[in-house]
Amino acid sequence: MRKLIIATLLAGGAFMATTATLNAADVTQYIPLPTYRVGAYASSGELWWAGERDYFRYINEVEGGIDGVKLNYEEFETEWSPDRTVEVYERVKAGKDGSPIAFFFTHGTPATYALLEKAAADKIPLIDPAGGRTESIDGRVFPYAFPLLFSYYSQASTGINYIASKVGGFEKLKGLKIATVYHDSAYGRATQPAVELLAKKYGFENIQIPVADPGNEQSPQWRQIHELKPDWVFLRTWGVSTVVGIKTAARFGFPADHIIGDVWAGSESDVIPAGKAAIGYSALAPYPGGADFEIHKRLKKFILDAGKSDLRDQKYFGAVNYNVGLVNAALAVEALRTGYKKFGARPLDGEEGRWAFEHLTIDENRLKEIGFVGLLQPIQITPLDHEGGGAARIQSWDGQKWVLQTDWIKADHEALRPLIEQQAAAYAKEHGITPRTPDTETN
Amino acid sequence: MSEIELRLTGGIGEGVSTRKLTGIAVAALVVSLPFLATEYWINAIIVPFLILSLAGVGLNLLTGYAGQLSLGAGAFMMVGAYATFAFQLRLPELPLPFALIASGIVAGAVGFAFGFPSTRIKGFYLIVSTLAAQFFFEWLFLKFPWFYNGDPSATISLPAGLWAFGIDLNSPHGRYYLTLASVALLTWLSYNLVRSQTGRNWMAIRDMDTAAAVIGVPILRAKLQAFAVSSFILGIAGALWAFGYLGSASVQSFGLTRSYQILFIIIIGGMGTIRGAYLGAAFVSLLPLALDWLFQQLLGGHADAGLLQNIQKVIFGILILWFLIKEPEGLARLLRRQSGNFNTRRFPRLKIRRQT
């Protein structure tokens, strides 16, 4: 027994030593990817990583890396478990093969939360596009958290803006009944403060109906909807509960074209199993579906047709979750590019990574160059604003594919910003953080 | 410390002095570990291993010793974590160690309540009660903002980090020693308990409850005690898991998979042995790493990570079956057999007593 313990420790030491001394000469930027191709959420994970990896591969093989620096991306399976993501983080935070890590994709809100303080202490940016902790948009309090692109509050606001455009203006919102059917979890409830705020502002009635995980039986909820007769329903569910939600809505005669799903309730795997019931269903799309964007043409030519894609089944090329992967990868690549401009073309560490993300700007021109027009919104991230976008398009399911209904709809940032700052300030107080003053950062 | 190690690892038939020496050596190793291992090993492997071991000890008291199958280990860990959060948040003047103990007591009380059906329900009907605890607390701690202080994502993390009596424990070393101290202390207490009359009562109930009742074992009380003590330990393990290891936690950190993981730890390590919990936890935390490493070596990183994960799942299932079929008493027994001690199973105590 004793011998075993000692032997294990010694073996472990040897193992550690070998991994640490592996020093490669060529310059690569190490990017660890905690993934979930297995388990309850694998159906989105599988496509997600196909997209991310395909784009990184494209950068490496077609563009020769970023300014000559190749990307060394490595996958770690977590089954979407925050604990295992923490473990992966601990494993990789020191970097690999001589490269530090410039940022850490958490690939899930719970994992972001679990790592928030650790990463701040380690000075490693946590990247969680369209997720994360909403108030961490305020980079003064959360220098190392990046809920890029589309926060939960922006989701609420964009949705309301879309409804306003459908009913003919914000003043028409008054008196409307807008129900939110949400997955009863932190994710599901994350928009509540924003919706409440907007309900007050516009005078609509805010109805919140929870669905317990996993949500495979929702008759009571939709019977309530049937009774309350709301004008619009936000569907803020996740996984099975979306499919069942859409189907149950149809069963209770609630029209699909008055249901708006949120980001994580708007992929093919959410609507295909729902069959005909999903026709007309719309969803917020910071990551629109479709394979007709410029980048898809490039990928098809260089990656898919060359047989290098990670996609098991090519029919998912251009699927929403695949595009999520593309967009996230592109954000990372563009941030690194920004950083290399300042620090030189070499692997960045966490602090440099933060600088890079805080100065990431992707305008229309750049979008055109990288082939993401229409797929990715223009983005400008600053130390004050770690979201940088906050817009989404609306897409509707026609039974076969997602059809884009609108261009980018912006969230009402002016209304939301005070709420965010207030919560960030509360966090700062609770954790004894003195907010940075961005002016001190003169770059 | 050395005494604990001595008992943990003490075999029969070795001389006192060598035993003492090895005991001291192991203790020294354990204490100086932070200076030998990399931060990665401490943060990502050793600390969670210790906490899982503790959780295994806790569940083992209930399932391995008292024979009450529980699928709700995660629930009691969850209660401990959320209680610690509540104490630290609302009673900041209460030092962390006391907050941990108080949380253990809260978890113990909850365990007591959910153990109550065991006085009437037997066998695996009882898993209903523990599963009910699992689902109920997942719901409760998500539902009411009071429990997570209104945090928008319903996550809890200690407002001031880990501090005990003015000492900053937030560093990897600090967390290691906090964990080590709690785990060692609770293991020692568990060890005393399983050798006490209460421990004998538990095992008597496990082995043959009707006979136990007839010879005067207070079945009701002993069962409830088992639930309470087990949950007490699980509660502290949960608090350590949340704040000593993860740094923050949500109900997902203590879901059904966590309950299964703890159960597998004691199946693989050995039901009804304290040492088994450690062996099982070591196995459970090292196997995925070992398999990962093996596949990397074999396939040079070209394998589909998802497929590997599925293979790992299958291997895990096969191992559980293998242990149940071939070695129902787990790794603890397997190792004992290697060292040739057959008959003197769990009770090397008397001899140690006489020697000391």
Place this chain on the structure above:
Amino acid sequence: MAASSRMESVMTTRSTSAAPVADQGTLLEVSNIEVVYGGAILAVADVSLTIGNGEIVALLGANGAGKSTVLKAISGLASADRAKVRRGHIRLGGEDILGLAANKLAARGIVHVMEGRHVFPHLTVKENLLTGAFLHRPSRKELKRQLDDVYAWFPRLRDKQSTQAGLTSGGEQQMLAIGRAFLTQPRLVLLDEPSMGLAPRIVQEIFEIIVRLNREKGTAFLLAEQNAALSLAYARRAYVLDTGRVALEGPAADLAARDDLHRIYLGDGP
């Protein structure tokens, strides 16, 4: 063989209704078996016995003498009780059958009617009988014929054929168990305590049927019974067990004539 020829002379002295068919050779031979439960409890220390074709043999002894265990060892059911035959041989028609599963042995003609009957309580009487008949996969017509045959032997069962077996009386259950066993077309029936818990009149009835079955079908019986007087009246030969060993053996009439038999039962055995 020697034992059975020794018995021929005894047979003539018997004057009861029992007149078993003459044996044509050894059917079953048990030699020096030792049976242990759970690796520790010695239930049978050393038992040898033979059963001739078409013979009724009684296995007597007090409670706990090892009768049931011997039967289970023969029928292969011992392993279901975590018991193991640690030594000795069991041969059926000269072939070693030790270690064969009980259902395989049933196919070879050994059927065990366990102590306490063990009918399937939730099945009807008829269904219970059918389970016995399935072994040889008879045609529908054949099945009906066999059922009618059993009903002819046990008319009470026909009356109760659609009653759940668990709701019938002890005697009916015993008849059912025997009838069900007979439908497997056995060469040897192992009958454990057929009289237990039954009223004397019913016991008498059952034993009469056993003897008739034996005579008309040529089926051999090994009867494990506590009730010595009764068994000796119907069996041809008998073995008396005491603490896992054969204490006495011989023609039934000889044993019945001994006045010291009860000493083995009530202590002070030879």
Place this chain on the structure above:
Amino acid sequence: MTTPSPPALEVRNISLAFKGVKAISDLSFEVAPREICALIGPNGAGKSSLLNILNGVYVPNSGEIIFEGEHFHRMQPLEAARRGIGRGFQNNALFSGMSVADNVIAGLSRHARATLLEEALLLPRARAETRRFRERAHEVLGLFNLEHHAETIVATLPYGVQKKVELARAIVAAPRLLLLDEPLAGMNAAEKQEIADIIATLNRELKLTIVLIEHDIGIVLKLAHHVVVLDYGRKLADGAPDGIRDNPEVIAAYLGGDKVEIAA
């Protein structure tokens, strides 16, 4: 053995049925203090069920038990133990995963006073209690010559030794009434004699009242002061051993015979 003192135990009109099947019908008998009372009878006579009623595992459908002057319609197992009723089981019901000493000490549970906390922290009272229990257990094990097995896991011991352990466990808490269900079953002749001697000693030295079930009538008749014969849940005979062996009803119950012929 006839004693003028009131009976230690009285069974009065006890009936028990399982799902309508009668196991015991209207049974009454008395056990005098300090006597060994043997219950005998064929299989299924209801003997074990009776013991189970006496210490509360089964609830009788009617009747009552009077133990040391107190009336009970039903016993609770724990209550029975607390009142000093010890029990040995038919297929020994030892705690197979525990050592011999721990099995015996488990029998002292009702005397334990130390609290959980004292035990966990090894406080003086818990330690003293453990020491006291251990000494007591060793004392009792000594009675059975089992001291050298004290730390052995019982499951690994031969059956005969296990039976002794069970007896030790049953008497360690110094019961006033001991119920034994086939204490001699499954043993060879020498072992049987040894146990029988121990039982006699217990009865004599510890002044223990004993009710036992046993099939080895030879030993029973030598050992017991008083024999109750059961058949079909009814009392067939009740009296001193001498009369029992030659009681034709008893012989008939065991050997069958005349009764059957008459009935036919």
Place this chain on the structure above:
Amino acid sequence: MNMFLETLIGGLLAGTMYSLVAIGFVLIYKASGVFNYAQGSMLLFAALTFVSLTDQGVPVLVALVITIVVLALMAVGIERLILRPLVNRGPMTLFMATLGLAYIVEGTAQGLMGSQVKALDLGIEDLPIFLGDIMISQFDLTAAAVALILVVALSLLFNKTRLGVALRGVADDTSAALSIGIDINRIWQIVWTIAGLVGLVAGLLWGARQGVQFSLSLVVLKALPVLIIGGFTSITGAIIGGLVVGAAESLGETYIGPFLGGGITPWFAYALALAFLFIRPAGLFGEQKIERV
């Protein structure tokens, strides 16, 4: 009142979906005394096999036959590699073994067939139909009908066929079954195959509802309270248990949920099951065992 009736009827119908899952448990528990936690994974495996085949363009009937063969092979494997070595072991050990089995089946299913959600269209229109003012789901009606057909088919199998009678015999008394020549190993294989088929039916219905994907295996958690209430050994009990749980969940969520903030279904059924256990420790239709000492 209409709302109440509608909730009740909707709940009852939804409950039959639970019953479908529970029946598989009952079959296995009756015949082999195993509380088969892996029933959920088997359900996923069965449905996934079938859907993967049809997705590849295999005709439905062929796919069905192949699925049945695969399930039968799995049953044989389980019997040989798990049940046989674990014979005579306690129910807890067997239960934990099925936890291990669940891991193996899930890993295999996803490893071989991928984790994409697969759509399954059984061609059941799911527009609401009205009975007076009360709205009833066609899909649930269909599921209820399937459950009914399944129960009738199983009771025919059990009562009218030789196999079924033998099977019930084994459930009643294994050693008696052995003694008259019934091969209980083969019976176990058959029962596990049938349970797999029941799983397939349940999996297809659940799959049509929510897509065939990993979370199908989680319906096992819904079956447990159903079994507790209905008893582990009665198919009728499984049906009634399912109805009770379905109705209680539906009414509970509608009428009690709002007071507790909603989303109470995951534990409500368990709380109900616990209450039932206190009143009747062996379930509504289970049998109390007499303990022998």
